[in-house]
Amino acid sequence: MIRDPQKFEALLSEVRGFVRDECLPLEEEIDRTDEIPEPLVQRMRQLGLFGHSIPEAFGGAGLTTEELALVNIEVSQAATTFRARFGGNTGIASESLVVDGTAEQKDRYLPRMASGELTGCFALTEPEAGSDATALKTMAVRDGGDYVITGRKCFITNAPIASLFTVFARTDPQGKGANGISAFLLERGAPGLSTSDPYRKMGQHGSPVGEVLLDGVRVPASAIVGGVEGQGFRTAMKTLNKQRINLAALCVGPAIRLVEEMARHARSRRQFGQPIGEFQLVQQFIAKSNTEVHAARALVLETARKRDAGADVTMEASMCKLFASEMCGRVADRAVQVFGGSGYIAGNVAERFFRDVRLFRLYEGTSQIHLVNIAKRTIAHVAA
Structure with missing residues (x-):
């Protein structure tokens, strides 16, 4: 659910500009030094990135599930480490407080998490x-x-x-x-x-x-x-249910970026006297990748809207996380193949994203755990 399209588009535009102008130029340096510069973290605080999903009553933006998914798709088109720096506060680290915290706990911690004072x-x-x-x-x-x-x-x-x-x-x-x-x-x-x-x-x-x-x-x-x-495990499951939609959106962003990088490279790289984008097998890599990106994005946004409408999306959240993370891994692998030898060399965008996105298939439930969960819920639903 998008509450105010005009206001939300302005927020997305601001996030897009931050990613393009301030994050992308630092990707290689951060990959090499293993540290995000503190001035950039301060910019994240100034832009309110730490409080996107925290309710407005506690100083956050109170984004809906769909709005947060769209923001995550934007921020993850840069190296995934940028979103990870503030992502705990907008997801897994704050959600348990949002859904189950006492009034005193919310008052004490949520405003400081929304501002980025607390990580x-x-x-x-x-x-x-x-x-x-x-x-x-x-x-x-x-x-x-x-x-x-x-x-x-x-x-x-x-x-x-x-x-x-x-x-x-x-x-x-x-x-x-x-x-x-x-x-x-x-x-x-x-x-x-x-x-x-x-x-x-x-x-x-x-x-x-x-x-x-x-x-x-x-x-x-x-x-x-x-x-x-x-009640802790129930709290954890409530938190993870939403976070799996967030994570699925975070898998879509890198795949969008890699499709663009593949297409750009296919135009400029020449072999046998012509751009490699003229060869059908390279076109196949790009076409499959772009199609899967669109499928994952549609699944994520449909599930986000259902959650915003109050539906139980436990199974759909697992589907989102499974499909989007596996999709992202396939796209990253194809990107390395399209870039050829240069895609295996440190500092290349395909090589870096190939390493970064591999984790998506492990945390917030491995792909195998999600397959089990989806199967169990599907069988139970049909039996009923």
């Missing part, structure tokens, strides 16, 4: 709890009016720079699966909470990812998201 992270994954997220071993033991949290989280985006952590821990040691898991809000500086150095990664350089280490971190019961024990 949030979503600490769910553990060494033995990835696809099986309910297998987490981090424990939160009740001690009077407090909880004492001990455990280790891994592969957490923005963990090395985050100031607010949404940490999932088991509060009921007898609970099975999703039962007995609670979500806690922890601030950096809490005794016993530390983070690792950023990992060295295949791609998405400039987006720090690391571990969250919890060694007897004491927090009051009021730190539980929503104030109710045992």
